[in-house]
Amino acid sequence: MMWLRRLRFSLLCLGAFGLFLFAGSAIESIHAQTPTVVRYWLWLDDPTEPMFGDLVKEFNAANPGIRVESQLVPLSEYHDKLVTALAGGAGPDAGRFKDWWLGEFVKMNALESQNASIAKWPGRGDVIENLWNTGKITEAGPVYMMPHQSITFYLYYRKDWFAQAGLKPPATFDEFLAAAKKLTDPAKTQYGFGLRGGAGGQDQWLAFMVAGGARLVDAQGRVIINNPEAVKVNQWYIDLFREHKVAPPSAPTDAYAQVLGAFQAGNTAMFAHHVGSSVLVTQKLGAANVGVLPVPAADPAKPATMVTMAGNVVFSASKSKEAAFKFVSWLSETNAMDKWSGSRQGQLPALKSVARLPRYTENTFFKVSLDGANYAIAWPPLPGVGYVSAQAWQANMQRALLGQISSKDMLDEIAKALQR
C-alpha cells in the first residue's frame, strides 16, 4: 500500500519536526539561565604560566552571572588577528591591549569609551593618577583603556666587568659610550652594548631617544621626531653601531631572544630592557653580577625613558559590554593586580596599593622601574604607531644602521608613517 507508507512517512517527519521544535524551546529556556559570556583575548610573555587561568577561575566562581572565555594569541600576531577578527564580526568582547594601537583603533571606532563605567567603579581612586593618560587619545578625552601592567625601560649592566675595568655605572650618554668602548673586544666576541635593531627594538630606541632630549610629538600633538635635535640623538644611537662599533655586528637584526641571549652568554656588557627579564638574567648570571640602572641621559638633569602600557579595552562591537567591563576592572583591582605583577609575567602594577607592597619596593628591578615611571614618556596615540612598531621602524632603523639612509631620512620615514 503505497499511500499508507507515504502517510506513515509524513507522520514520522511531522513527529521529528515537533521533537526538534520542543528541543529548540528547551535549549532556549536553558539558555535564558546561562551566564553572560565574555570572550577575552590576551597574550602572555610566558604562555605556560598558570596565573591567568587561575584568575579566570576565581572570577567565574565569584561572578556566577558571567562566564569569561579566554583565548591566548601571541603578541607578534595579536594586532593582525584582532583587526581581522573584528572586521569579520568575530572579535572578542574585551581584550588585553597595547597603547601602541590606541590611535589606530579609536580612529576606526572599534573601542568603547569606559568613562561612564569607571565613574561607577569603586577601584578608580587606587589607580596611579598619571597612568589614566596612557589610555586616552587627548588629555581631556575619554579613557579607552584601563591601565593594568606597564613597563619602563632601564639598563642592565655586568657589575663584575665594570668592577674589573674600574668603571662606574654610567649616568650620562658620554659615560655610557666610554664604558661601552672600554668593554668592547671583538676578538673575544665581547661588546659594550646589546643594541636591538630587529623586531621590537623600537621601545629601547625610544628610551634612548627621549633620554637624549628628542620627542615624538610636541605639546600640541604635532610630530617632531624628525627635527634637528632628534636627528642628532638618532645619529648618536646609530653611531654606537656604525662609528664606535660597541654593539655586536649582528645588532641590525637582533631581536629580544638575541639581545637577551648575548647578555646571558657574556657577549655584551649592557642591554636595555624591562623588569620582565630580570628573573631570566639573574638566574643565568647570578644576582651579584647583574646591576640595573636608569637609562643614561644626554643631560642628567633631564632624565627620561620609555613607558608602555598593556591595559584592557572593551570593543564597541561587543554585545555584553557591562559584563566585559566588570571583568577588566576586576583585573585592575588589588588582588588580581598583585597576582599578575607577582607572576613570571611580572610587570609594574598600575595601582598605588600594590606598588606599595614590600615585594615591589624591596626588589631593585621593580624599584628602578617604578622610579623611571615618574619621568617616562609613552608612544603618542597616533594612528600610525601600530605600523611603526610592527614594521616601519625596523626596516628604516636597519637601513640607517647599514648606512643605506641617513639619520634624517630614517626619522622622516617614521614621521610619515606616524601621521598616516
Added chain:
Amino acid sequence: MRSPKRSSARAVGTSGRGRTWLLPLFLLSPALVLLLGIVAYPIGRAIWLSFHRVEILQPDLTQNIGFDHYRGLLADPVIRIALGNSVVWVVGVVIFQFLGGLIGALILNRRFPGRAAVRGLALIPWATPSVLVALMWTWMLDGNYGLINDLLVRTGILSRFQPWLAQPWSALPAVMLADVWQGIPFFAVMLLAALQAIPEDLSEAARIDGASTWRVFLHVTLPLLVPTILITTMLRMIWTANYMDLIMIMTGGGPGYSSLTVPLHAYYIAYKRLDFGYGATIAIVQVIALAAAIVLYLRQLRRNEVMVQ
C-alpha cells in the same frame, strides 16, 4: 579527441539534451561549490580590493579609486627591491635544490647497506615544520655564538664570527641556504621515483656498446628524467615564490629591505599597515608575474618534450 567524448555523453542521457549536462553538473556541484568558494571568490575579492581604498573596520569609508594602487606601485621603491629579491630567491633556491636533489637521488638509487633507512631519514628536512627550520637555522647562523660561525672559525676558514643574518649581502643567501636544505628531499624523492622507472636494460645496452658511466648518465638517464625535472621544478618555482615563512622568521625581510620578497611585502602592507587594497595589488602583480614565468616555462617544456622524443 573530442568526438568520442561527446558521443559517450549523449549515450548517458536518456531523454533530451537538457538532462545530459544536468546530471554531471549535479554530481560535480559539491566540488564546484568548494572551488568557487575557496578559489574563485578570494581571487575575485583580491581583484576588487586592489581597486579600492579599504578601511578594514569601517566598510562605509571604502572607496573606489580605480587604478591608483597600480599607479602607486610604479612610485614604490620598495616593490622594485622586493621583485629583485624574489627573482634571486626563486632562481637560486630552485637551482640548488634541484642540483642537491639530483645528486641525492643518484646516491639513493645505488645499492648500499642501510639504504632503506637512509632513504627514510633523508626526508626529515622536508617533514620538519618551517617554523622549526627557521628557528634552528637562526640559532645555527647566530652572529655571537652560532654553530656555523664556530665551525668556520675553528677550521680557520674565518678569522672572526660573521653576523650572517644582519649583513645585507649575506642575509638573503643565508635564508636561501635554510630553504635549500629543507627542499632538497622533495627533489630527491621525485627524481628517485623517476630513476627507478628507467628500465635497467637501456643503460646496460649503452654500457655494452662501450659508453662510460658519465655518457650513460648524460645520454640515457638524463633525457628520461627531463619530464619529471621540468614538472617538479615548475611546482617548486610556484611554491618557492609564494613561500615566506622562513624569511619572515629569520630576518623579517631585513636588514632594511635586503631579504624582503614580494609576498612578504604584500603581507606587511596588508596586515601591519592595514592597507588591504595596496597589499592585494602587490599580490596580484605577483600572480601575473608568476603566471607569465610559468607560461614561458611550459612553452619551453613542450619544446623540450618534442626534442626528447
